Amino acid sequence: MMRASHQQPGFLAALLHRLAGIALAIFLPVHFWTLSAALNGADFLDKFLKVTNTPLIKFAEGGIVVALTLHMALGLRVLAIEFLPMHERTRVAISICLAAGFAVGLAFAFNVV
Amino acid sequence: MALEPESTLSVDVWRGTAVGKFQTFAVPRRAHQTILDVVTEIQREQDATLSYRFACRVGMCGSCAMAVNGRPRWTCRTRVSEAVSDDGSLRLEPLRNFTVVKDLAVEMTDFFDKWRDAKGHFEPGESRADFHVVPPSTRARKAADAGIECIGCGVCHSACDVATWNKDYLGPAPLNRAWTLVNDVRDAGNDARIAAVSGSAGCHACHSHMNCTEFCPRGIAPTYSIAGLKRAMMKRALGGRVPWPRSCSSRNASPPRCWPSR
Amino acid sequence: MAAVLFVAQRVSAAVLAFAVTVHLITILYAVRGGLTAGEVLERTRDNHWFFAFYVVFVLAVAVHAPIGLRNVLREWTPWHRRSLDVALVVFALLLLIMGFRAAVAVYLPPEVLVG
Numbered sequence: 001m002m003r004a005s006h007q008q009p010g011f012l013a014a015l016l017h018r019l020a021g022i023a024l025a026i027f028l029p030v031h032f033w034t035l036s037a038a039l040n041g042a043d044f045l046d047k048f049l050k051v052t053n054t055p056l057i058k059f060a061e062g063g064i065v066v067a068l069t070l071h072m073a074l075g076l077r078v079l080a081i082e083f084l085p086m087h088e089r090t091r092v093a094i095s096i097c098l099a100a101g102f103a104v105g106l107a108f109a110f111n112v113v
Numbered sequence: 114m115a116l117e118p119e120s121t122l123s124v125d126v127w128r129g130t131a132v133g134k135f136q137t138f139a140v141p142r143r144a145h146q147t148i149l150d151v152v153t154e155i156q157r158e159q160d161a162t163l164s165y166r167f168a169c170r171v172g173m174c175g176s177c178a179m180a181v182n183g184r185p186r187w188t189c190r191t192r193v194s195e196a197v198s199d200d201g202s203l204r205l206e207p208l209r210n211f212t213v214v215k216d217l218a219v220e221m222t223d224f225f226d227k228w229r230d231a232k233g234h235f236e237p238g239e240s241r242a243d244f245h246v247v248p249p250s251t252r253a254r255k256a257a258d259a260g261i262e263c264i265g266c267g268v269c270h271s272a273c274d275v276a277t278w279n280k281d282y283l284g285p286a287p288l289n290r291a292w293t294l295v296n297d298v299r300d301a302g303n304d305a306r307i308a309a310v311s312g313s314a315g316c317h318a319c320h321s322h323m324n325c326t327e328f329c330p331r332g333i334a335p336t337y338s339i340a341g342l343k344r345a346m347m348k349r350a351l352g353g354r355v356p357w358p359r360s361c362s363s364r365n366a367s368p369p370r371c372w373p374s375r
Numbered sequence: 376m377a378a379v380l381f382v383a384q385r386v387s388a389a390v391l392a393f394a395v396t397v398h399l400i401t402i403l404y405a406v407r408g409g410l411t412a413g414e415v416l417e418r419t420r421d422n423h424w425f426f427a428f429y430v431v432f433v434l435a436v437a438v439h440a441p442i443g444l445r446n447v448l449r450e451w452t453p454w455h456r457r458s459l460d461v462a463l464v465v466f467a468l469l470l471l472i473m474g475f476r477a478a479v480a481v482y483l484p485p486e487v488l489v490g
Contacts, residue, residue, distance in 0.1 A: 004183025005209075005272050010323030010336075014274075018320075018447060025440045028470060035477035065399070072395050075388055081321050082340040082385075090323060107403055278450035317381035320446075343381070350378040 013074050013094045020071035027064050066105035073097035122193065123202040124151060126163065130213045135204070136160075148181050148188035148196060152205065152217070165217040172330070175266025179217050180206040185271040187330050208271035224267055224284070231283045232309040233290035238301025245299045257296040260289045260338050262331045269325035269335055281314035285325035285335035288316050292338035295345060307342070307349050316342040380442050387439035394432040419481040426482040433474030441467040 037048045074097050120142035125135040138155045149167055156163040167177040172190040179188055181196045182204050197203055211219035228234075247254055269285040276282050291310050294300045310316045319339045326334040405414065419425045441463040449455045 005180075005185060005324060005328065006274075008324065008327045010321065010327065011274070014320050014322045021440075021443050022447060025444050028436065028440065029473055032470070032473035032477040036473065036480045065402070068395060069399065072392060076392060078321050079385065079388065081336060082343050087334065087337060104399060104403070108406065275450070311378045313377045315377060317377050318446075346378050347382050347385070350382050 009090050009094045013077065013090075013097065016070055016098075017074035017078070020067040020074075023064065023067045024071060027067075062105050062108050065108040066101050069104040070097065070101035073100045121201070122151065122197065123200075124155065125202065125204045126152075126155065126217070127206045127213075128163070128216050130215060133213075133216075142193065142201075146193040148179075148186075148191045148193060148203070148205070149177055151193060151203065152188060163217070164215040173264070175264045175268075175330075178208055178266045178268050178271070180204075180208060180271065185209065185268045185328055187266065187268070190330060208267055210271050210273065210276045211267065219267075221267065224270055224286070225265070227283045228265070228287040228290065230309060231287035231291045231315075232302060232306040233287045233294065235294060235297070236300050236302025236305075238299075247298055253296040253298060256338075256341065257293040260293040260333050260335070263289055263333055264331065266330065268328050268330060269333075272324035272328040274322050274324060275318050275320060279314060279318060282318050283310065283314055283316075285319075285339065288319070288342055289333060289335040289338040292341045295342065304349075307345050310342050311346045311349065316346060319343075380445070383438050384442045387435045387442075390431065390435040391439055394428070394435060397428065398432065416481055420483070422482065426478060429478035429481075430475065433471065433478060436474065437467045437470040440470060 034048060034052075037044050074094075077093055077097055080093070122140045122142050124138045124140050126138060127133060128136045138159055140151050140154055140159075143150070149170065152163070152165050153167075156165065165177075165179070167189060168174045169176070170189045172187060175187065177188040178185060180186075181188065181191055182198055183206075184196075185208055186196070193203070205217060207213045207217050207219045211221070211224065214220050249255075249258070263286055265286060267286070269289075270276050273282070273285055276284050288310060291306055295303050295306060316339045319336070321336055321340075323334075323336045326336045329335065405418070419429075444466070445459065445463050448459055
């Protein structure tokens with residue numbers, strides 16, 4: 001179970017932000033490499049996309065979309081803490097960030113299915 | 114104090130230094146008991162070899178800080194009823210991120226060294242002809258006031274994850290103090306101060322977990338003080354001068370009689 | 376150097392906030408009902424705006440991701456020496472090259488490509 005001094009929203013926000021960032025850093029080279037397949041023509045890219053059209057990969061893609069939105073939302077929260085004069089209400093702000101992340105993930109899921 | 118019948122606390126207390134183990138004590142539960150009461154009772158009645166710190170007993174000095182059931186807090190200001198776990202047990206440990214001297218007492222020297230390294234001390238500058246005028250309603254003074262109640266208890270430093278991950282990290286308390294001084298119109302040392310907090314273990318290492326703000330017993334929010342330092346650091350890095358608050362101009366040429374000669 | 380990295384991180388974050396928003400909207404719009412190469416490339420082929428956008432996007436990412444990873448690795452692993460900085464510069468170059476290649480790949484018209 002989580003250490004007692006970690007059971008507060010700011011820590012969860014920072015942890016999610018960090019984990020999402022790591023996931024994105026791993027994903028990006030793969031993403032670029034996939035797109036570069038277009039260099040070999042649209043057909044090659046198409047074949048590649050068909051291979052990756054499995055439910056597992058689609059789920060992973062949804063996860064990456066959620067990770068991206070989450071990382072950005074929580075990153076914007078950090079920027080708000082650092083640059084805006086007013087003090088955010090931590091719990092509310094973090095809840096909004098998480099909601100945005102999952103909403104976009106859902107939108108992706110509905111759009112792609 | 115009335116003794117609650119059949120009620121005993123099971124208290125696990127850290128014994129040793131960095132290496133050691135928990136020793137369990139049974140302490141009668143009393144009404145309005147604080148954690149300090151519990152530790153004192155153990156040391157006086159049960160095991161005189163237990164080492165712990167306290168001084169004022171009334172939440173003014175910060176000496177009694179330790180981790181109670183994993184959360185860093187002042188024992189004199191923590192009632193057993195608010196800290197005890199559901200099964201009637203308490204776990205007392207020395208503050209995390211500090212070197213343990215013995216049992217519940219930690220070494221504070223490194224903490225105050227970081228205070229010095231962050232230039233968390235006032236720099237008087239040159240002698241002036243007149244007193245500074247510091248209206249309490251100015252933004253700078255409000256920013257300083259928000260952080261000056263710090264008594265250096267170390268709870269924030271103990272709660273900070275970056276302090277755990279990076280032993281050189283200056284930490285929330287020294288940085289908070291540095292920020293109050295950046296906002297002090299009387300201070301003349303801000304260029305050196307911003308440089309001091311811009312190093313590899315400086316304010317930028319804060320990731321806004323906000324553990325410090327969550328646990329500060331004085332209600333200070335070091336996160337926002339550190340954010341202010343980040344902004345000052347950015348301005349300096351981008352070539353601007355440190356934007357310390359505009360002070361009122363000095364008036365008379367002759368110094369007042371009470372002013373010490375330098 | 377810490378200050379420079381911090382500034383670079385925040386500035387690239389601001390650029391990415393814009394770029395990611397555009398990208399997310401584009402992607403959500405583009406993947407409706409499935410995704411084919413033809414659809415993607417139809418949008419991006421010979422499109423100067425998209426190309427410029429992706430170049431800026433790649434530049435910002437190549438700055439932002441390695442600096443972020445630097446913090447993570449320095450704090451969560453024992454690796455904190457110079458070799459880490461070198462490795463991350465290599466990673467940044469990798470992202471730059473691969474990213475730029477990807478941007479070119481979706482921009483160039485078919486006649487220019489091989490096969």
